[in-house]
Amino acid sequence: MGNRGAGPGKAAVRATERLMSMQQAESRGDGGVFGFLTAVDTPTHGLFGGYLVVDSLGRPLEFHCTAPVKVTRAQQILYGPTLHGHLHGQQIGGALLAESRIAPSVVLTDHDGMLHVRSHTKLPVALVRPLDGELGAVGFTVGAAHVCPHPNDAADEPVLRERLIALAAAVDLREPFERIRAAIDEAQRH
Numbered sequence: 391m392g393n394r395g396a397g398p399g400k401a402a403v404r405a406t407e408r409l410m411s412m413q414q415a416e417s418r419g420d421g422g423v424f425g426f427l428t429a430v431d432t433p434t435h436g437l438f439g440g441y442l443v444v445d446s447l448g449r450p451l452e453f454h455c456t457a458p459v460k461v462t463r464a465q466q467i468l469y470g471p472t473l474h475g476h477l478h479g480q481q482i483g484g485a486l487l488a489e490s491r492i493a494p495s496v497v498l499t500d501h502d503g504m505l506h507v508r509s510h511t512k513l514p515v516a517l518v519r520p521l522d523g524e525l526g527a528v529g530f531t532v533g534a535a536h537v538c539p540h541p542n543d544a545a546d547e548p549v550l551r552e553r554l555i556a557l558a559a560a561v562d563l564r565e566p567f568e569r570i571r572a573a574i575d576e577a578q579r580h
Contacts, residue, residue, distance in 0.1 A: 422446035425494035426566040436460035439482035440570035448561030479506025500567045514543040533558035
């Protein structure tokens with residue numbers, strides 16, 4: 391969007407960094423693979439998206455991040471109320487998922503706007519919240535996190551719960567988002 395020469399989709403992540411791609415089958419533990427998708431808004435550079443794929447032990451298999459996206463005032467006006475969904479769902483989230491070579495059993499996000507990615511993927515998507523937040527009646531608790539599946543994936547809740555309980559035995563479901571933020575911070579310094 392704000393990047394000159396970068397259009398939607400894959401072009402928006404032309405500067406995607408493949409900081410790691412460790413896809414050895416033995417590193418996947420019991421075969422469970424999970425995606426963690428978030429956005430980081432920095433006042434200096436703009437909005438970054440980050441996507442980390444981990445195995446059932448929380449070890450990284452793949453990481454991607456977008457180049458910073460800066461929204462212009464004209465785009466805010468032209469997209470109006472659809473900007474949020476387009477920016478997070480298609481331009482950032484959809485592009486990151488399309489870059490991944492590994493299909494996780496579920497994509498988790500801690501950013502409400504990233505739920506818009508669900509219309510751009512066949513993968514189940516769920517929002518992860520800390521237990522101290524307002525939880526609502528939807529979803530389930532796993533370890534120190536509350537998980538709310540996207541409405542399109544509500545019927546899969548029992549399967550998602552089972553898979554995430556296994557992952558939560560190895561890693562706090564909120565922790566991989568911190569890794570993504572730290573990796574994006576580190577990339578900005580270099």
